[in-house]
Amino acid sequence: MPRLLIRDLAQVASPAGRAAPLRGSALADLDWIDDAYILCDGARIEAVGRMRELGPLDDDIEELHARGLSAVPGLVDCHTHPAFGGDRVDEFSLRAAGASYEELHAAGGGILSTVEATRAAGEVGLARAVSRHRDWMLRAGTTTFEGKSGYGLDRKTELASLEAIAAAGGIPTWLGAHAVPPEHATADAYLDFALADVLPEVATVAEAADVFLERGAFDVDQARRYLQACAAAGLALRLHGDQFTESGAIPLAIELGARSVDHLEATGSEGIAALAASDVVGVLLPASALFLGRPMPPARALVDAGASIAIATDFNPGSAFCESLPLVCSLAATQLKLSPAEALAACTVNAAHVLGRAGTLGRIAPGYRADVVLLDALDWRYLAYHLGGNVVARVVKDGVSD
Amino acid sequence: MPRLLIRDLAQVASPAGRAAPLRGSALADLDWIDDAYILCDGARIEAVGRMRELGPLDDDIEELHARGLSAVPGLVDCHTHPAFGGDRVDEFSLRAAGASYEELHAAGGGILSTVEATRAAGEVGLARAVSRHRDWMLRAGTTTFEGKSGYGLDRKTELASLEAIAAAGGIPTWLGAHAVPPEHATADAYLDFALADVLPEVATVAEAADVFLERGAFDVDQARRYLQACAAAGLALRLHGDQFTESGAIPLAIELGARSVDHLEATGSEGIAALAASDVVGVLLPASALFLGRPMPPARALVDAGASIAIATDFNPGSAFCESLPLVCSLAATQLKLSPAEALAACTVNAAHVLGRAGTLGRIAPGYRADVVLLDALDWRYLAYHLGGNVVARVVKDGVSD
Numbered sequence: 001m002p003r004l005l006i007r008d009l010a011q012v013a014s015p016a017g018r019a020a021p022l023r024g025s026a027l028a029d030l031d032w033i034d035d036a037y038i039l040c041d042g043a044r045i046e047a048v049g050r051m052r053e054l055g056p057l058d059d060d061i062e063e064l065h066a067r068g069l070s071a072v073p074g075l076v077d078c079h080t081h082p083a084f085g086g087d088r089v090d091e092f093s094l095r096a097a098g099a100s101y102e103e104l105h106a107a108g109g110g111i112l113s114t115v116e117a118t119r120a121a122g123e124v125g126l127a128r129a130v131s132r133h134r135d136w137m138l139r140a141g142t143t144t145f146e147g148k149s150g151y152g153l154d155r156k157t158e159l160a161s162l163e164a165i166a167a168a169g170g171i172p173t174w175l176g177a178h179a180v181p182p183e184h185a186t187a188d189a190y191l192d193f194a195l196a197d198v199l200p201e202v203a204t205v206a207e208a209a210d211v212f213l214e215r216g217a218f219d220v221d222q223a224r225r226y227l228q229a230c231a232a233a234g235l236a237l238r239l240h241g242d243q244f245t246e247s248g249a250i251p252l253a254i255e256l257g258a259r260s261v262d263h264l265e266a267t268g269s270e271g272i273a274a275l276a277a278s279d280v281v282g283v284l285l286p287a288s289a290l291f292l293g294r295p296m297p298p299a300r301a302l303v304d305a306g307a308s309i310a311i312a313t314d315f316n317p318g319s320a321f322c323e324s325l326p327l328v329c330s331l332a333a334t335q336l337k338l339s340p341a342e343a344l345a346a347c348t349v350n351a352a353h354v355l356g357r358a359g360t361l362g363r364i365a366p367g368y369r370a371d372v373v374l375l376d377a378l379d380w381r382y383l384a385y386h387l388g389g390n391v392v393a394r395v396v397k398d399g400v401s402d
Numbered sequence: 403m404p405r406l407l408i409r410d411l412a413q414v415a416s417p418a419g420r421a422a423p424l425r426g427s428a429l430a431d432l433d434w435i436d437d438a439y440i441l442c443d444g445a446r447i448e449a450v451g452r453m454r455e456l457g458p459l460d461d462d463i464e465e466l467h468a469r470g471l472s473a474v475p476g477l478v479d480c481h482t483h484p485a486f487g488g489d490r491v492d493e494f495s496l497r498a499a500g501a502s503y504e505e506l507h508a509a510g511g512g513i514l515s516t517v518e519a520t521r522a523a524g525e526v527g528l529a530r531a532v533s534r535h536r537d538w539m540l541r542a543g544t545t546t547f548e549g550k551s552g553y554g555l556d557r558k559t560e561l562a563s564l565e566a567i568a569a570a571g572g573i574p575t576w577l578g579a580h581a582v583p584p585e586h587a588t589a590d591a592y593l594d595f596a597l598a599d600v601l602p603e604v605a606t607v608a609e610a611a612d613v614f615l616e617r618g619a620f621d622v623d624q625a626r627r628y629l630q631a632c633a634a635a636g637l638a639l640r641l642h643g644d645q646f647t648e649s650g651a652i653p654l655a656i657e658l659g660a661r662s663v664d665h666l667e668a669t670g671s672e673g674i675a676a677l678a679a680s681d682v683v684g685v686l687l688p689a690s691a692l693f694l695g696r697p698m699p700p701a702r703a704l705v706d707a708g709a710s711i712a713i714a715t716d717f718n719p720g721s722a723f724c725e726s727l728p729l730v731c732s733l734a735a736t737q738l739k740l741s742p743a744e745a746l747a748a749c750t751v752n753a754a755h756v757l758g759r760a761g762t763l764g765r766i767a768p769g770y771r772a773d774v775v776l777l778d779a780l781d782w783r784y785l786a787y788h789l790g791g792n793v794v795a796r797v798v799k800d801g802v803s804d
Contacts, residue, residue: 089787093742096735096786139792291789293736320789327729327790333498334695340495384498385491387693387722388729388790390541 003061004040004399006372011070012036012048013380014364015345021281021353022345024306030341032380038071040370043398048364064401069393070380072344073364074143074371075325076351079262079283079312082133082170083126083161084151086117088317095292102216102244111151111179114317118151123160130164133315133323138402140324141392143371146312146355148210150175153190154183155198162205171355173238174202177211177218177226187222195229207356208236208259213249220248227256236356242267243288254278260310260354264297265289272298276305281354284346285314286331287322299336310354311336311346326391329384340381370399405463406442406801408774413472414438414450415782416766417747423683423755424747426708432743434782440473442772445800450766466803471795472782474746475766476545476773477727478753481664481685481714484535484572485528485563486553488519490719497694504618504646513553513581516719520553525562532566535717535725540804542726543794545773548714548757550612552577555592556585557600564607573757575640576604579613579620579628589624597631609758610638610661615651622650629658638758644669645690656680662712662756666699667691674700678707683756686748687716688733689724701738712756713738713748728793731786742783772801 016022016029037054039047091109104110121129130147137145147165149172152158162172176194184190209230213223227237237258241249243265250271253261261275262283275282284297302309311328314320322328325347332343352362360369375382376393383391395402418424418431439456441449493511506512523531532549539547549567551574554560564574578596586592611632615625629639639660643651645667652673655663663677664685677684686699704711713730716722724730727749734745754764762771777784778795785793797804 087781087787089781089783092735092787093783096739096741098739136791140790287789291736293739321787322789322791324790333494334693337498337500337695339498379489379491381491381495385489385494385723387689387724388542388726389538389724390792 003046004064004370004396004401005057005061006038006040006064006066006071006396008051008065008067009036009038009069009071010034010378011380012038012364013070013072013344015349015362017349017363017365020279021308021350023308024303027303027309027342027345028339030344038364038372040396040399043370045364045366045368045370047366066374068378069374070377070382071364072373072375072380072383073348073362074373074395074397075141075347076355076362077137077142077145077312077315077325077347078310078351078354079285079314080145080147081150081314081316082130082145082147083149083164084114084118084129084317085121085125086114086317088114091318092321110318112182114151115153115179115181118161119154119157126160127164127167130168130170134168134170136323138395138397139392140326141373141395142323142325143395143397144171144355144357144361146171146173148173148175150178153178153181155201158198159201159205162202166205172206173208173210174206174230174235175210175212176202177223179212179217187218191222191226195226199229199233203233203235206235208238210238210240212240213247213252214240214243215245215247220252223252224256227258231256238262242271246271250274253280259356263288265295267298272301272305272307275302276307281350282307282309283354284309284311284336285320286311286335287328288314288320290331290335291320291322296335299332299338303338303342308350309346310350311343312351326383327388330387333384340384343384370396372396405448406466406772406798406803407459407463408440408466408468408473408798410453410467410469411438411440411471411473412436412780413782414440414766415472415474415746417751417764419751419765419767422681423710423752425710426705429705429711429744429747430741432746440766440774442798442801445772447766447768447770447772449768468776470780471776472779472784473766474775474777474782474785475750475764476775476797476799477543477749478757478764479539479544479547479714479717479727479749480712480753480756481687481716482547482549483552483716483718484532484547484549485551485566486516486520486531486719487523487527488516488719490516493720494723512720514584516553517555517581517583520563521556521559528562529566529569532570532572536570536572538725540797540799541794542728543775543797544725544727545797545799546573546757546759546763548573548575550575550577552580555580555583557603560600561603561607564604568607574608575610575612576608576632576637577612577614578604579625581614581619589620593624593628597628601631601635605635605637608637610640612640612642614642615649615654616642616645617647617649622654625654626658629660633658640664644673648673652676655682661758665690667697669700674703674707674709677704678709683752684709684711685756686711686713686738687722688713688737689730690716690722692733692737693722693724698737701734701740705740705744710752711748712752713745714753728785729790732789735786742786745786772798774798
């Protein structure tokens with residue numbers, strides 16, 4: 001594999017690297033260089049520096065001329081639901097006319113309508129869907145994505161979802177406790193089935209387990225039981241929590257040593273303080289709040305309290321049909337009151353921590369994977385500033401340019 | 403020029419056509435056809451219909467195979483500020499950290515910092531900037547844009563701005579009363595100059611005049627004087643009003659028979675009722691409200707009261723660095739509570755009314771200009787549903803595909 005020189009970059013911006021996720025004021029720590037180059041040796045970054053300090057190079061090097069462009073690390077989306085059939089555009093249009101998410105959910109729309117379409121899609125349909133969604137993400141600058149199952153809720157479809165995610169290059173998370181499918185009478189009966197009949201196989205594919213801890217979905221005791229069984233099977237732990245109500249997700253995440261608790265739109269001051277005092281990362285999903293027309297999570301308060309946060313798209317057909325991390329960075333700046341530097345760290349190095357890949361992903365530094373987003377801007381902060389624009393000019397993944 | 407057949411479209415959606423802008427419940431009137439074709443004869447649409455009703459065609463017709471795509475009319479952006487130098491990414495980053503728009507404006511940031519950069523850009527720099535922004539818009543599906551001057555505020559730069567907009571194919575509006583430039587002591591002194599020394603020449607290039615009626619900019623009496631002089635010079639009238647405060651823009655727009663009053667984030671129930679009882683179109687700019695983290699305009703109340711509305715991007719460097727009407731449609735559905743059909747009408751046929759081009763732009767129907775956006779979706783409502791996504795697959799402008 002040849003070496004690649006990305007040259008004449010207007011700017012290179014990269015978050016700081018630490019052994020633990022960046023938290024509090026350290027989230028804004030950023031290294032940036034003007035008039036810079038990035039040298040990749042195969043799929044690894046070999047060197048980063050100023051053009052005028054670039055020494056002589058071999059003849060066989062491939063050059064990518066990037067005058068007028070800026071570089072940030074390949075974006076890391078640590079919370080997506082890409083394995084589904086069908087869409088929810090009817091529901092979206094109804095909600096625009098005034099129905100609430102919980103009303104639509106209670107009326108048999110919501111997650112269970114996607115479960116039906118996902119079961120009907122079959123293995124081939126699911127693989128095709130995930131691969132299409134992966135392509136959308138990549139075009140928007142996402143070079144690494146986590147993908148959750150959770151629209152199958154039976155053995156076959158959960159396994160097919162996780163395998164489709166892995167085959168598309170994603171990092172699979174088993175969201176076995178997403179909703180109670182219609183063939184089970186109660187949440188507990190469904191969990192009996194899922195933990196006995198599904199977990200043993202999915203644990204060979206998934207890296208983590210996730211649960212939707214919410215009124216109408218799973219309660220704290222059910223979530224604990226599910227997550228403890230998953231941890232015993234070797235999976236890392238994640239939680240959907242405090243999306244609509246504070247239902248105990250933060251204390252449970254801390255109790256179990258989860259990697260993250262995600263959503264937090266409903267989190268109050270006690271939850272903020274508890275999370276800030278812990279090692280659990282709060283994953284904020286502003287595109288989901290926007291899509292549902294709901295309050296934004298208390299991002300500024302979390303960072304000011306010293307918490308560690310990440311941001312992600314929550315890409316899914318019902319509550320966030322959005323694969324764009326650049327748009328999420330714009331929402332972070334305009335709605336969450338995060339600076340562009342904080343937003344960048346939250347969807348690169350901190351997201352890599354959530355996925356257990358810190359040290360190799362999320363920074364532009366020697367030894368890191370050669371995943372780089374080239375922005376159509378002289379200033380890397382256009383990533384957040386250029387709202388809804390085609391700000392991604394090119395994407396380099398594993399040292400190969402698109 | 404050859405005829406173009408766009409064939410095998412999953413859907414074609416087009417708002418209804420009326421002599422006046424669509425208002426109230428008529429805004430949702432939409433014609434749509436499944437499995438359809440669009441036939442263009444040069445720059446005009448010749449026919450639209452179902453594939454199975456397509457008769458025999460000449461051999462020399464060019465075919466565009468659109469299986470898997472849907473079509474909506476070329477989008478019409480009736481409110482943009484594309485003629486500027488520099489950017490406001492520093493201000494954006496400061497605001498993310500907590501400073502308010504009015505604070506930044508009062509501190510000498512805001513519009514006047516762009517005036518300085520725009521005057522320094524020169525004719526060539528301005529032409530290049532507008533043409534770049536036009537290309538961004540086109541990529542996002544905007545086939546017709548209005549562009550305002552207003553960052554020159556001297557004779558030479560205002561004229562150069564309007565000529566750059568016209569040269570890029572835009573519809574020029576003289577925003578002579580945008581702010582008071584530093585070389586004039588008062589708003590009245592500046593208006594004396596602008597109306598005597600600038601208006602006579604700009605009236606030969608611009609189609610309309612616009613004013614920023616707001617606390618700290620121009621008041622009702624100043625706006626009236628400016629607009630009356632512009633009307634006497636043959637220009638159609640527009641107003642920026644009720645963005646931060648209700649300062650009398652709606653009554654003045656009605657009094658003067660303006661085409662539109664734009665922004666309306668601060669409009670209350672009296673203003674809603676007055677606008678609904680008038681023929682003035684309310685132009686809503688949700689990307690600007692989002693960008694500034696401010697309340698959304700009362701779109702649903704306006705439509706329910708029977709008003710006529712349009713939606714636009716407000717593309718500009720300070721308060722809406724966003725050229726994407728698809729994103730504005732997503733915001734219309736999620737924040738303004740407009741259905742996808744209402745949003746589509748608001749940025750096609752109604753926007754064409756605001757620009758004095760109803761009857762030729764904004765619909766897919768025989769005789770209309772052959773401007774068509776092909777969406778990467780089987781359902782045209784993905785225009786609003788696919789938040790921040792690359793939903794625009796191809797753009798046909800004047801009967802020519804990109």
